[in-house]
Amino acid sequence: MAYAALPTQVGPGESQTRRDFLTYATVTTGAAGTVLALWPFIHSMNPAADVLALSSSEVDLTPVVPGQAITVTWRGKPVFIRHRTPEETQAARDVDISGLPDPQKDEDRVQNPEWLILVGVCTHLGCVPLGQKQTDPHGDYNGWFCPCHGSHYDGSGRIRKGPAPFNLIVPPYTFTSKTTIKIG
Amino acid sequence: MSASVHSHRVVRWINDRLPIFTMVHHSAVEYPTPKNLNYWWNFGSLAGFILAVMVLTGIFLAMNYTAHTAYAFDSVERIMRDVNYGWLLRYLHMNGASMFFLVVYIHIFRGLYYGSYKSPREVLWWIGLLIFLTMMATAFMGYVLPWGQMSFWGATVITNLFSAVPWVGQDVVTWLWGGFSVDNPTLNRFFSLHYLLPFIILFLVIVHLWALHTVKSNNPLGIDVRGSQDTIPFHPYYTIKDLYGMGPFLLFYLFFVFFAPNFFGEPDNYIPANPMVTPPHIVPEWYFLPFYAILRAVPDKLFGVVLMFSAIFILFILPWLDRSTVRSAHFRPIYKQLFWIFLLDCFVLGWIGAKPPEGAYLIIGRVATIYYFVHFLILTPLVGIFEKPRSLPESICTPVVKAAKI
Numbered sequence: 001m002a003y004a005a006l007p008t009q010v011g012p013g014e015s016q017t018r019r020d021f022l023t024y025a026t027v028t029t030g031a032a033g034t035v036l037a038l039w040p041f042i043h044s045m046n047p048a049a050d051v052l053a054l055s056s057s058e059v060d061l062t063p064v065v066p067g068q069a070i071t072v073t074w075r076g077k078p079v080f081i082r083h084r085t086p087e088e089t090q091a092a093r094d095v096d097i098s099g100l101p102d103p104q105k106d107e108d109r110v111q112n113p114e115w116l117i118l119v120g121v122c123t124h125l126g127c128v129p130l131g132q133k134q135t136d137p138h139g140d141y142n143g144w145f146c147p148c149h150g151s152h153y154d155g156s157g158r159i160r161k162g163p164a165p166f167n168l169i170v171p172p173y174t175f176t177s178k179t180t181i182k183i184g
Numbered sequence: 185m186s187a188s189v190h191s192h193r194v195v196r197w198i199n200d201r202l203p204i205f206t207m208v209h210h211s212a213v214e215y216p217t218p219k220n221l222n223y224w225w226n227f228g229s230l231a232g233f234i235l236a237v238m239v240l241t242g243i244f245l246a247m248n249y250t251a252h253t254a255y256a257f258d259s260v261e262r263i264m265r266d267v268n269y270g271w272l273l274r275y276l277h278m279n280g281a282s283m284f285f286l287v288v289y290i291h292i293f294r295g296l297y298y299g300s301y302k303s304p305r306e307v308l309w310w311i312g313l314l315i316f317l318t319m320m321a322t323a324f325m326g327y328v329l330p331w332g333q334m335s336f337w338g339a340t341v342i343t344n345l346f347s348a349v350p351w352v353g354q355d356v357v358t359w360l361w362g363g364f365s366v367d368n369p370t371l372n373r374f375f376s377l378h379y380l381l382p383f384i385i386l387f388l389v390i391v392h393l394w395a396l397h398t399v400k401s402n403n404p405l406g407i408d409v410r411g412s413q414d415t416i417p418f419h420p421y422y423t424i425k426d427l428y429g430m431g432p433f434l435l436f437y438l439f440f441v442f443f444a445p446n447f448f449g450e451p452d453n454y455i456p457a458n459p460m461v462t463p464p465h466i467v468p469e470w471y472f473l474p475f476y477a478i479l480r481a482v483p484d485k486l487f488g489v490v491l492m493f494s495a496i497f498i499l500f501i502l503p504w505l506d507r508s509t510v511r512s513a514h515f516r517p518i519y520k521q522l523f524w525i526f527l528l529d530c531f532v533l534g535w536i537g538a539k540p541p542e543g544a545y546l547i548i549g550r551v552a553t554i555y556y557f558v559h560f561l562i563l564t565p566l567v568g569i570f571e572k573p574r575s576l577p578e579s580i581c582t583p584v585v586k587a588a589k590i
């Protein structure tokens with residue numbers, strides 16, 4: 001009786017089912033293992049610990065007078081810091097946001113209305129928009145203009161016209177004192 | 185036949201253990217090739233030749249190149265000024281890339297004109313397209329290596345295309361960069377891949393030729409080979425023809441290398457990369473311009489990216505979009521016109537890709553983009569159904585034999 005369980009002595013269908021099970025189990029285990037083994041390779045291409053460690057920058061704001069803008073580096077990218085005049089702030093707040101591509105109030109984009117802090121990278125394909133210097137083009141909305149594919153940003157860094165989908169990003173930052181900020 | 189063609193004892197000894205001589209003889213000497221191939225059939229072997237030139241010059245450049253953001257630009261300038269014949273290696277490599285694309289574009293349009301993508305050559309066509317895609321990736325990463333302004337900003341714009349992917353886009357881009365912007369980790373991995381990919385291309389070329397030698401070459405008449413009276417052996421007839429064609433090609437290539445080495449380049453790439461300042465006009469290399477034009481024709485970021493990739497992927501299904509069983513445009517009066525219009529459309533796209541996307545350029549770019557897809561998705565299938573082809577000759581040699589009898 002016991003011998004009846006041997007593969008050679010059972011019907012072909014039955015033995016194949018057991019074989020199949022073993023084959024599927026082996027293939028599945030092997031496939032899962034291979035996929036898992038890929039992860040270290042993929043993850044090695046993600047930012048390394050030293051790259052992550054560089055991810056905050058301190059900036060002293062004292063030399064920046066109202067109406068002036070400076071560009072600093074954070075994580076290898078430009079960050080725009082603009083000391084806005086009260087008129088500039090007012091203009092940014094007078095905009096009716098309901099019709100904007102990415103509606104956001106100016107109040108939600110600044111911690112201190114005088115200081116507009118933005119990642120200076122166009123949300124379209126990553127160029128640096130012009131508008132930091134007095135002599136630069138400022139676009140149709142008196143803010144920044146990206147020359148690569150023609151995106152116009154306003155005085156709050158909001159996208160107003162062109163292919164960029166989002167407003168200029170506000171990086172995480174904190175005022176460590178009245179005149180210094182830490183970005184990141 | 186393996187023993188009979190190899191007379192030398194040593195050759196025979198090796199061949200009996202590894203039939204490599206048989207293989208070479210089979211595929212490069214006796215390979216039965218249609219009698220009637222014209223000069224458009226030279227561009228496959230030319231492409232292979234440039235691939236070899238690129239690998240050779242590339243390996244020697246790599247001996248003096250430093251893949252680090254702080255040294256890359258200077259190491260390239262050192263190659264240009266101090267390394268013996270460094271300027272020659274670099275200019276051969278730089279202009280070689282342009283020649284590679286030129287030759288492969290002609291090779292692809294040859295296929296479009298003579299219907300080489302049709303049964304039974306679909307897989308051969310696919311491998312060719314994979315080669316083309318790999319070439320694009322290789323050229324893009326190679327252009328980043330000198331770490332000039334165009335290198336940096338080209339890399340930034342192109343990698344940012346992936347941020348259009350819904351949900352995971354930004355993570356994908358961070359992963360590609362190995363950081364939060366294009367930086368040293370990016371340069372390093374691009375160098376690694378730029379070295380690797382040409383060998384993947386080499387592998388694909390071998391598979392391409394394997395497929396070619398299985399289904400055999402098409403020919404200007406686009407009809408099947410009927411028998412040995414339609415073919416001649418590859419060697420010496422086509423080896424000599426390919427070699428002859430290489431002459432004018434080398435004159436053309438080397439003219440640029442020696443007399444206008446920066447003709448295809450951008451002056452901005454002789455300014456070291458500056459992540460804080462984008463150059464006013466970012467233009468990709470000429471061979472990417474038509475695709476760049478398609479990208480910019482669309483006001484929506486994701487849709488633009490999708491459309492740009494579709495422009496290439498549509499070629500994969502071309503063998504099924506074209507319903508006509510006649511291969512060569514020679515016998516297809518309407519398709520022949522459409523072919524030339526389509527070629528013109530590609531030139532228009534290329535021209536628009538180099539212009540700022542505003543005003544009339546934007547309109548023309550959109551019309552040309554729409555036409556590109558209309559050509560493949562509407563005109564090609566319809567023409568295949570409604571066109572009345574001219575009558576085909578019975579075989580490749582019939583017209584010649586008949587003419588000789590008269």
Ligand code: HEM
Binds near residue numbers: 228295301313389
């Ligand atoms: C590195 C790039 C390439 C190399 C080295 C290469 C090489 C060759 C060679 C030597 C031939 C035979 C000679 C000839 O017909 O000209 C050939 C045939 C062919 N290739 Fe390519 N090729 C490349 C890229 C491509 C691409 C990008 C495509 C198309 C998308 C393509 C499609 C074809 C087709 C359809 C044939 C058969 C042509 C016929 O016999 O009519 N190839 N290739």
Ligand code: FES
Binds near residue numbers: 124126127147148
């Ligand atoms: S990158 Fe700014 S508009 Fe395209």
